[in-house]
Amino acid sequence: MGEDTSLLEPGGLLDNRYEVVRKLAAGxxxxxxxxxxxxxxxxxxxKVPDPRIFHSADARHRFTTEGRIQALLRHPHIAQVTDIVISPVPGLVxxxxxxxxxxxLLGQSPGGRVGLPTLRQIFLPVLDAMQEAHGHRVxxxxxxxxxxxxxxGHQGRMHPKVTDFGIAKVTQDEPGEKYRTRTGVLLGTRPYMSPEQIGGASDVDARTDIFALGAILYEAATGRVAFDAASDFxxxxRITEGNFTPPEQxxxxxxxxxxxxxxxxxxxxxSGRFQDCAAFRAALEQALEVPVPAPAPVPASAPVPAPASRGRGLMAGLLLLGVLSLLLLAGLASTLRNLRLSSEDKARLQVSYQTEQQxxxxxxxxxDIARSQARSSEAQARDLQAKNQGALQQLQQNEQLKDELQKFQHQALKFLEMTLLDTAVRNNLPVSRVVRAxxxxGTLLSYQYMDDERNWSEALVLEPGRCxxxxxxxxxxxxxxxxxxxRDNVTVEDNALAGMVVGRMPDTDVDWKPWENQLVLDQEHGLQLKPVFLETGLLGGASPDQ
Structure with missing residues (x-):
């Protein structure tokens, strides 16, 4: 699809309804x-998509999805899509x-960060907006x-709006729609992607957005990108390990x-994050509350003693002595009554004692019954142990056969290497290897290989489903x-098998690659290198012009 750039200059018309004023930004x-x-x-x-990427069906679908989603979401803090244009270029109005x-704002602020009142003005409305989006399963x-x-906004206050739903996902597909992302495709902006996005998960939910908002809040409060690093890998x-400097430091x-x-x-x-934006907002609002100083306590005035005569003091003392005497007599009577009740309850306590003995x-x-059942279980366990011993012996025999097979394969590879070396030396030809991994x-991997000088290559990012x-x-x-x-912070070292090329430098895009080294998960979800022979024929093969 070509783009008539002259019609996108100031004064150009779109659908004969809109006039271009000027370009605002380009990404x-x-x-x-x-x-x-x-x-x-x-x-x-x-918003006009780049024509270089709009040729793909996936890009066109995402652009259409973005328009539908932002038209669906009506909230004062979400940028509203109001219309579409199709001529001379497609675009969202x-x-x-x-x-x-x-x-x-952060780029213009001292230290790259803003104060607590500004954080409150920005992030509480943004959390409200995302709670609304998540309520629509977006x-x-x-x-x-x-x-x-x-x-x-009003009185100079900031009025934030969330925009760019270009890679948004509806967590429950509507009939006839295909909003879901393919497993293994990494979408998002690296510093703000959640660990599950990096792992290639296809079932991300609202908690992915909560992670991104946490990373943005970190940056706005500290002036630093939480997971800043020298390379994408x-x-x-660092994101998958949760490795960032605590904000208070x-x-x-x-x-x-x-x-x-x-x-x-x-x-x-x-599961350890806020489970929705409403909970995040409530906690953040409380954290950003401006404390109101409590009023200073008013000192109580000291009581002014009233003058009393000596006769009145004596009368009050006698009255107090009488009250104390009455209380002492009442307490003594209560104690005697309790002692009498205890002796009367002896028979009842005796009955309770007999019941406890029964x-x-x-x-x-x-x-005793449980002990008998346990002895029976012990006998069954011994029988099971004997069967396991037999299975273990069979497994050991299988391991021996596997070792012999590996020795045979090793000898075959050595024979191939010597044959290729002999052919190359006699004909003065170079020998190269093509390795395909x-x-x-289903998860993101780091891949390195060792050269003939026994040096490891730089770490290469191998995305899920890619070779x-x-x-x-x-x-x-x-x-x-x-x-x-x-994702699992597990490293495995093994030997990959290579396709051998004699006589010229191989082209990895078109040369025949007999071996494909597949990186898979074993039954215990551990990494495993599994060489697979893709085509029949002699190991290594040869190109027609070699």
């Missing part, structure tokens, strides 16, 4: 224009929010400081209650590799 996925409705003379924002973004999945617009590793004067809100929202396990005898009988685990191919010089059919799971 990697879309460009935003300020447009004016010709009939109403109202200003709007127009949205309300125009005059002002900057939270990202721009998960944003790409909340960032640049996706929170800041308009000027290191950043995703970055800004010691932050209230402890605010730091607790941030840490809870950014918990790695979704219960004790009954419990002893039940204990495919991630079948990568690389070539090395040398004639060894086995290549040491190191695989790490970001």
């Amino acid at each position: 990697g996925m879309a460009t935003i224009y300020l447009v004016r409705h010709l009939g109403l003379h109202s200003l709007h924002a127009l 949205m309300e125009y929010v005059e002002g900057g973004t939270l990202e721009e 998960v944003h999945r790409d909340l960032t400081p640049s996706n929170i617009l800041l308009a000027q 290191e950043m995703m590793k 970055v800004v010691p004067e932050l209230p402890e209650s605010l730091c607790q809100c941030i840490r809870k929202a950014m918990t790695v396990d979704p 219960n004790a005898r009954r419990l002893k009988q039940e204990l 495919c991630n079948k685990t 990568l191919s690389h070539w090395l010089t040398g004639y060894h059919a086995q290549v040491p590799v190191r695989i790490s799971s970001l």
Whole structure:
């Protein structure tokens, strides 16, 4: 789909209803224009997708989904989609929010952070907006400081609006719609992605947005990106491990209650976070409350003693002595009455004692029965142990057969290496290897390989469902590799099998690759390297021009 750029210059028309005023912003996925409705003379924002990515069906579907979702959500703190245009380019017409973004505000603020009153003005309305979205089963999945617009509201207060639902997901599909994301496709902006997004989970829910809002709140309160790192791989590793500097160590004067809100929202396990935005908002509102100083206590005036005569004091003393005497007599009578009642209850206590003895005898009988059943269970356990011993012996025999098979395979590989080396030396030809690795685990992996000088390569990110191919010089059919799971923090080292190429440098995109080293999960959910022979024929093969 081509884009007529002349019609997107100031004065250009779209659908003969909107006039382009000027370009507002440009990003990697879309460009935003300020447009004016010709009939109403109202200003709007127009989002036009980049034509280089709009050719794919997936991109067109996401663009349409974004329009439907933002039109569905009607909330004062969500940017509203009001219309669409199709000529000369497709675009979403949205309300125009005059002002900057939270990202721009942080960039202009001292230390890259804002104070507690500003945090309250921004994040409480944003949490209200996301609670509304989640109530419609919509998960944003790409909340960032640049996706929170800041308009000027009443009396100069900030009026935030959430925008850019381009990769949002409806957690329960409507009939006839296909909103769900394919498993293993990583979507989102790296510093604010949740651990489950990085793991390639397809069933993310509202708690993914809560994690992103926690990361944004961390950045706004401290002036630092929570998971800042030198590479995407290191950043995703820190996110999956929950490795960030506690906010109180970055800004010691932050209230402890605010730091607790941030840490809870950014918990790695979704079950440990706030379970909805309403709970997050309630805790944050309490943490950001401005304490009202209590009024100073008014000192009580000292009582002024009234003058009393000596006769009145003597009369009061006699009266007090009489009251104390009456109380002493009443207490003595109560004690005697209790002693008499205790002697009368002896018979009843005797009956209770006998009842407890009967219960004790009954419990002893039940204990004897349980001991008898336990002895029977012990006999059954011995029989089971004998059967397990036989199974263990059979397993040991299988392991011996497996070892012999591995020795045979090793000898076959050595024979292949020597044959290739002999062919290369006699014909003065180079020998190369093509290694292909495919991630079948459903989670994000780090992949490294060792060269002939026994140096490990840089860590490569291998996304779920993806394969990568690389070539090395040398004639060894086995290549040491190191695989790490970001989700489980597990590392495995093993040997990958390579397809051998003699006579020229291989092209990893078109050369025949007989071996595919599949990275899978075993029965105990541990990483395993499983070489698979894709085509029949001699191991290693040869290209027609070799």
